[in-house]
Amino acid sequence: QFKVHIVKGVKCSNFYNKSVCYLCVQLSLSVRAAQIREELRQGVKKPYTELIDVTWGDPQGAGLKPLTFARQVLAACLYPKLLNNERLPADVRQRAEGLLHECHGGSVGSYTDLPGIPQVARQISEFISRRDGGVPSDPDHILISPGSQWALQVHEKYTAMYKFKQLYCGGGGVRSGVLTPQPSYSLSVMSVVGLGGVPVPYQLWEEQGWEVQVEELNRALEAAEGECDPVALYVINPGNPSGHVQRRKSIQDVIKFASEKRLFLLADEVYQDCIYKENIEFLSYKRVLAEMGPPFCDTVELASFHSASKGLLGEYVCGFRGGYVELVNMDPAVMKHVFTIFSKDNAPTPGQIALSVMASPPQPGDPSYPLYRTKQQMQTLIKDNVRKVHEVLNSLPGVSSHPVEGGAFAFPRIDLPPKAIQKAKDLGMEPDIFYCLRLLEDAGLFFTPGCEYGQKDGTYHVRYAKKRFHVEYKDLNTKIKQYYFSLAGFAS
Amino acid sequence: MAARTTQEAQAVIDLASGDPHRAGIVPLSFVRQVLAVCVFPDLLRDDSIPLDARQRAQRFLDICPQGSVGVYSSTTGMPYVVQRIAEFISKRDGGIAADPNQIFFYSGTQENLKMVLNLLSSGSGEMQTGVLTPLPYPHTLPRLLQYTRLKLVPCSLKQSQGWAVNTEELHRTVTEAREHCNPRALFICNPGIPTGHVQDRKSMESVIRFAAAERLILLVQEVYQDCVHGPGIEFLSYKKVLLEMSQEYSEHVELISFNSLSNGSLGECGLRGGYMELVNTDTAVAERVKVLMGFRSPPVLPQPALEVMINPPTPGEPSYPTYKQEMSLIQTTLSHNAQRGYEVLNSLKDVSCQPAMGGIFLYPRLELPAQLIEEAKTLGLPPDVLLCQMFLDKAGVCVGAGSENGSEHDTYCYIRVSFAASSDTFQDALSRLCSFHHHLHETYS
Numbered sequence: 001q002f003k004v005h006i007v008k009g010v011k012c013s014n015f016y017n018k019s020v021c022y023l024c025v026q027l028s029l030s031v032r033a034a035q036i037r038e039e040l041r042q043g044v045k046k047p048y049t050e051l052i053d054v055t056w057g058d059p060q061g062a063g064l065k066p067l068t069f070a071r072q073v074l075a076a077c078l079y080p081k082l083l084n085n086e087r088l089p090a091d092v093r094q095r096a097e098g099l100l101h102e103c104h105g106g107s108v109g110s111y112t113d114l115p116g117i118p119q120v121a122r123q124i125s126e127f128i129s130r131r132d133g134g135v136p137s138d139p140d141h142i143l144i145s146p147g148s149q150w151a152l153q154v155h156e157k158y159t160a161m162y163k164f165k166q167l168y169c170g171g172g173g174v175r176s177g178v179l180t181p182q183p184s185y186s187l188s189v190m191s192v193v194g195l196g197g198v199p200v201p202y203q204l205w206e207e208q209g210w211e212v213q214v215e216e217l218n219r220a221l222e223a224a225e226g227e228c229d230p231v232a233l234y235v236i237n238p239g240n241p242s243g244h245v246q247r248r249k250s251i252q253d254v255i256k257f258a259s260e261k262r263l264f265l266l267a268d269e270v271y272q273d274c275i276y277k278e279n280i281e282f283l284s285y286k287r288v289l290a291e292m293g294p295p296f297c298d299t300v301e302l303a304s305f306h307s308a309s310k311g312l313l314g315e316y317v318c319g320f321r322g323g324y325v326e327l328v329n330m331d332p333a334v335m336k337h338v339f340t341i342f343s344k345d346n347a348p349t350p351g352q353i354a355l356s357v358m359a360s361p362p363q364p365g366d367p368s369y370p371l372y373r374t375k376q377q378m379q380t381l382i383k384d385n386v387r388k389v390h391e392v393l394n395s396l397p398g399v400s401s402h403p404v405e406g407g408a409f410a411f412p413r414i415d416l417p418p419k420a421i422q423k424a425k426d427l428g429m430e431p432d433i434f435y436c437l438r439l440l441e442d443a444g445l446f447f448t449p450g451c452e453y454g455q456k457d458g459t460y461h462v463r464y465a466k467k468r469f470h471v472e473y474k475d476l477n478t479k480i481k482q483y484y485f486s487l488a489g490f491a492s
Numbered sequence: 493m494a495a496r497t498t499q500e501a502q503a504v505i506d507l508a509s510g511d512p513h514r515a516g517i518v519p520l521s522f523v524r525q526v527l528a529v530c531v532f533p534d535l536l537r538d539d540s541i542p543l544d545a546r547q548r549a550q551r552f553l554d555i556c557p558q559g560s561v562g563v564y565s566s567t568t569g570m571p572y573v574v575q576r577i578a579e580f581i582s583k584r585d586g587g588i589a590a591d592p593n594q595i596f597f598y599s600g601t602q603e604n605l606k607m608v609l610n611l612l613s614s615g616s617g618e619m620q621t622g623v624l625t626p627l628p629y630p631h632t633l634p635r636l637l638q639y640t641r642l643k644l645v646p647c648s649l650k651q652s653q654g655w656a657v658n659t660e661e662l663h664r665t666v667t668e669a670r671e672h673c674n675p676r677a678l679f680i681c682n683p684g685i686p687t688g689h690v691q692d693r694k695s696m697e698s699v700i701r702f703a704a705a706e707r708l709i710l711l712v713q714e715v716y717q718d719c720v721h722g723p724g725i726e727f728l729s730y731k732k733v734l735l736e737m738s739q740e741y742s743e744h745v746e747l748i749s750f751n752s753l754s755n756g757s758l759g760e761c762g763l764r765g766g767y768m769e770l771v772n773t774d775t776a777v778a779e780r781v782k783v784l785m786g787f788r789s790p791p792v793l794p795q796p797a798l799e800v801m802i803n804p805p806t807p808g809e810p811s812y813p814t815y816k817q818e819m820s821l822i823q824t825t826l827s828h829n830a831q832r833g834y835e836v837l838n839s840l841k842d843v844s845c846q847p848a849m850g851g852i853f854l855y856p857r858l859e860l861p862a863q864l865i866e867e868a869k870t871l872g873l874p875p876d877v878l879l880c881q882m883f884l885d886k887a888g889v890c891v892g893a894g895s896e897n898g899s900e901h902d903t904y905c906y907i908r909v910s911f912a913a914s915s916d917t918f919q920d921a922l923s924r925l926c927s928f929h930h931h932l933h934e935t936y937s
Contacts, residue, residue, distance in 0.1 A: 348762065
């Protein structure tokens with residue numbers, strides 16, 4: 001009979017298996033949430049009238065409207081007769097025409113050239129260069145993928161293959177290791193394992209707002225000795241779920257570390273558009289690397305990832321799956337292999353179009369610019385809301401949350417009363433899962449438990465999506481307060 | 493192949509990848525209209541788009557969260573679409589029930605297949621899981637199996653037998669394979685890729701009996717089920733044939749079948765959308781697939797396209813006449829190209845080709861001039877790859893080297909030629925092929 005096998009990592013298999021279990025729990029929580037929605041719809045009486053879901057960072061799912069320009073361009077690309085439709089602004093029609101010209105057969109239904117529509121790769125490289133204060137970007141080193149997660153997976157595989165080439169062929173059985181942050185987005189870790197690698201967790205420093213510490217990187221590297229051969233260092237900036245935005249010095253320290261230990265840097269920068277704190281600027285790993293000058297700028301190997309799905313306003317369309325990776329300082333022979341791997345899977349054309357719009361939005365003077373600008377203005381509103389929620393949460397006893405700097409999520413720590421922890425253990429559950437379950441059932445609030453992302457033993461966290469707290473959830477703050485005090489009932 | 497500028501690339505005719513739009517087939521208007529409205533709902537008020545297309549889009553938008561196709565959708569495919577797929581399958585198979593809970597939508601067959609292969613994959617060395625497959629196989633298969641760490645176990649088909657599946661050969665192959673790996677699945681395409689062979693009921697039943705005897709899971713790629721040429725040829729789904737057999741088979745043989753938007757008539761390869769149906773598999777498999785799919789949501793946009801594919805306009809609806817006309821044109825073009833290609837190829841010296849009963853590829857065999865084989869050896873290339881490169885450089889037509897499909901022989905080779913192209917383009921390609929063939933024999937005689 002068809003039996004199911006899971007690839008087991010070596011020492012870190014516990015972490016992996018646990019993550020899978022937690023994800024299964026998350027799925028069960030999702031299932032329960034869907035059931036509760038249905039029960040509410042059927043009029044079952046509950047202490048709340050609607051479910052508030054803050055698990056996903058999907059802005060359009062929370063009611064934000066998509067960017068008209070992007071949608072119009074996509075519609076015209078899908079149905080080229082619209083190119084003659086004067087109700088569509090001129091810049092939309094021009095953009096669509098330009099993109100279609102580079103699609104084979106003039107259709108978005110063809111496989112695109114690998115690794116993507118040339119014009120889109122060019123626009124992305126220009127976007128990167130502008131973002132990085134003029135540091136040049138080579139379109140030939142940009143690969144477009146169906147969503148950044150995928151690109152990351154391919155990259156893990158590539159690193160493993162690459163390093164293997166450098167090892168003795170007879171050596172066999174030594175697995176490649178990838179340093180991964182904890183807490184971190186669980187899928188990335190599982191991608192590593194799924195491709196035969198070993199995740200080597202390094203703890204982010206919670207007391208300092210989830211900073212990356214080089215001493216900790218060293219410790220993790222040493223701990224990996226004998227278990228695997230570390231080949232790569234994976235960083236998420238802005239952090240997921242931590243929300244920490246790295247400063248220049250921190251990035252430089254990480255680069256120096258990677259250079260010294262000959263690690264390939266994988267920089268997941270998909271939340272670069274989401275910066276909330278005043279006076280903080282997102283600096284890309286590429287930019288910092290380039291501005292460090294030789295020898296680093298010419299030698300450290302770096303892959304940076306971005307996606308069309310994670311913009312601040314949700315103008316980028318999550319459902320369309322578009323992302324890219326930029327490769328820096330890669331050995332040309334190995335680049336060739338990367339292309340072969342990427343050639344296995346085309347990026348869907350709509351996703352590429354979404355990327356085109358992200359990289360090259362309407363400019364002042366373009367007919368679509370005024371509408372685009374009103375979206376930009378919503379950013380201030382969102383930033384305010386994010387700050388307000390943070391203040392409320394932090395004011396609750398037992399909840400400590402770092403000021404939100406960036407990213408899509410926040411990861412506050414919850415000090416659970418011992419009685420609550422005991423209750424959870426009696427039920428055979430992790431305490432934060434228990435907390436989230438009760439939050440769901442009793443208050444209609446759907447958060448994600450922190451165990452899924454990795455946390456220090458004995459600490460508990462929850463993750464929530466900051467962007468969800470825009471206009472609609474006015475009474476959310478009240479609810480959290482109410483619920484929290486009810487949970488305090490366990491303390492007595 | 494060297495990179496080409498856009499302009500040069502547009503002068504090249506690509507008949508290797510099986511991408512219809514690239515070769516001049518025009519997308520179906522109705523599909524694109526529905527998609528355009530889904531993407532930009534303001535068009536719901538635009539009279540230049542037929543009412544039924546707008547209504548179809550509206551129906552779809554109504555079930556999207558927030559009425560937007562930009563929102564992450566439910567992870568196994570939108571229930572509305574999955575339900576329609578189940579109804580389509582049931583109708584196609586003469587009323588046999590299809591369970592929506594065993595149907596999964598994802599971004600194309602490659603992705604769906606990869607998920608299943610990942611679940612199957614285990615072991616190394618002698619215990620490595622093996623997948624049996626008739627040879628020639630789709631050129632995308634080897635790297636997929638390599639990526640999922642499975643061993644490809646080929647079973648050669650014979651051109652002289654019209655590329656028919658030979659169960660004795662399958663038996664021999666699997667027995668031998670058991671000595672160096674652990675075969676657990678049989679991957680088969682019907683209509684065959686690139687052979688174009690369409691199996692009849694008898695052939696399918698013997699494959700099913702073979703799978704049962706050897707305890708193999710059947711993985712069936714049926715994307716070209718909409719493309720059957722030639723009189724008297726009928727596509728039967730493996731599921732239908734299986735469920736119409738006796739209980740020992742119909743309730744036990746595990747089957748997973750695949751279909752997608754990259755088929756002959758829609759050809760929407762760039763949109764990336766497809767589904768798979770699980771039959772007789774353990775409940776744990778569907779559960780695990782759900783978990784795996786929970787990691788990455790399927791794209792939303794291909795789903796209305798798929799819904800239109802299986803649920804096209806019907807007589808009486810405003811778009812029906814245009815739809816019927818476009819569809820007929822595509823299908824006649826394909827049949828005509830298949831026939832024309834078969835005739836022309838067989839008229840060439842030292843070329844023999846089986847007719848394409850279904851699918852979009854012709855797979856002719858070419859005798860190789862000895863000098864060409866030598867030249868290829870010197871260059872360190874398989875001779876058919878050299879041949880295809882020469883054809884591309886000289887005539888600007890890209891065809892597929894049969895070695896990519898597993899065909900490796902000493903004095904002859906195979907090439908795969910897609911005929912999913914506009915009539916003009918295909919005709920052009922054929923005449924360039926004839927000139928090139930003539931030139932080849934002059935140069936290497």
